[in-house]
Amino acid sequence: MGILGILIALGLLIWLAYRGWSILLLAPLCALLAALLAGEPLLANWTQTFMSNAAQFVAQFFPIFLLGALFGKLMESSGSVEAIAAYMTEKLGTQRAILAIVLAGAFITYGGVSLFVAFFVLAPMGHALFKAANIPHRLMPAAIALGTSTFTMSAMPGTPAIQNAIPMPFFGTNPFAAPGLGLIASAIMLAFGMWWLSRAEAKARLKGEGYNYAGSINPNDAAENELVRERATTAREFDPGEIKRGGHTSSLPSFRLAALPLVVVVLTNLIMSFVVLPRMDVSFLQDARWGNTSLAAVGGVWSVIVALATAILVLIATSHRRLPSLRATMDAGANASVLPILSVASLVGFGAVVAGLPAFEVVKNWVLGIEGGPLVSLALATNILAALTGSASGGLTIALDALGPAYMTIAKEIGLDPGLMHRVAVIGAGTLDSLPHNGAVVTLLAVCGSTHKESYVDIVMAAIVGALIALVAVIGLGTVLGSF
Structure with a gap:
């Protein structure tokens, strides 16, 4: 009955979440249902486990959620995101409209801006560019997804995305884990995605299919949609309900000024990871006052926190005149982080209750016993959980909470680099999370004025198939050559 109870609870969670019910309500209720069907104590599972x-998830990652959402909101309100996107589209022009949108999204998100902020800025520009180039608007969601939701989220070394931060406390890694493999995976995702979209554009032109979109685009309509908001806040670290709050500049900065904070994020992250933290005396962390921990467990999160905080200060110092209401903008950014982290934390609590049930031992042994070695089983575990929850961060945390210590034990026994496991886990979580019920997919389609029927096949090819190919390549190269 234990396994059946887990399946019933998980199925109910997925079904009701897809219908728009709040994860804040569903996660504890479904966790308690799983405990009830397993004959486990309910209140103890709720208060002590869930x-x-x-x-613990909030304690570990709230600084990144808070600073990430705040940075994204400041970049949006100051016009920096719009200025970067406009520069990219101007330089590449209508002849390379798809590439312009992809690279604009990649540059913005790799620099630390939430993909939801990127969605709301890139969609109107994408419509204007695709209309001028006479490219079917149905391809635009896939182009935006390729640039914002694939390699800059899971593969690029040093990306400040929360998904890249989650494995660090479990594996003792930093944001630049397995950098060579990450770059190879990024190249595969970008190349495959661009090949597919270029092919789709060419086929559309042969059939005489053009832009053909008659509707009006108002991204704020999607931000006000409660169903979109419910799904979105479990998928990423920004609440789209705050996107229209806080004011917006009336004049755009230059490209160099707009890009400066993004460069600061990457460089500060790099310097903190390889120069500052390794030279610090952190022996005090072993004291009970600081949780009896180590630099390996907290250093990666510290690097991302300092990088985002430094970029925020640089952004305010250089663009404060373009922020019509700094306090309101910062309030909106801070508020945008609250619902997402509580939603993901609730998924983590649900996963913890399930992982603590006696029947889960059977699931654990099955996962660890999958043929192909620990990298294959880790990739499958993160893929499946991210797909079921519709959240890369939620699925990844649940998988590592339940299986992380076991994988670290295996890694020590066979000499497997934790950095390689880090990269495999993150890329794995960023593949099947983009199923139709994923909050980012739902939000992206709503912002672009498209539907699953029109655009989802191209999203699958650009955001899922390319990532799966990259994942297979990383596992293969990592198995043969090790981490690099």
């Missing part, structure tokens, strides 16, 4: 694990 809440303690959800609280």
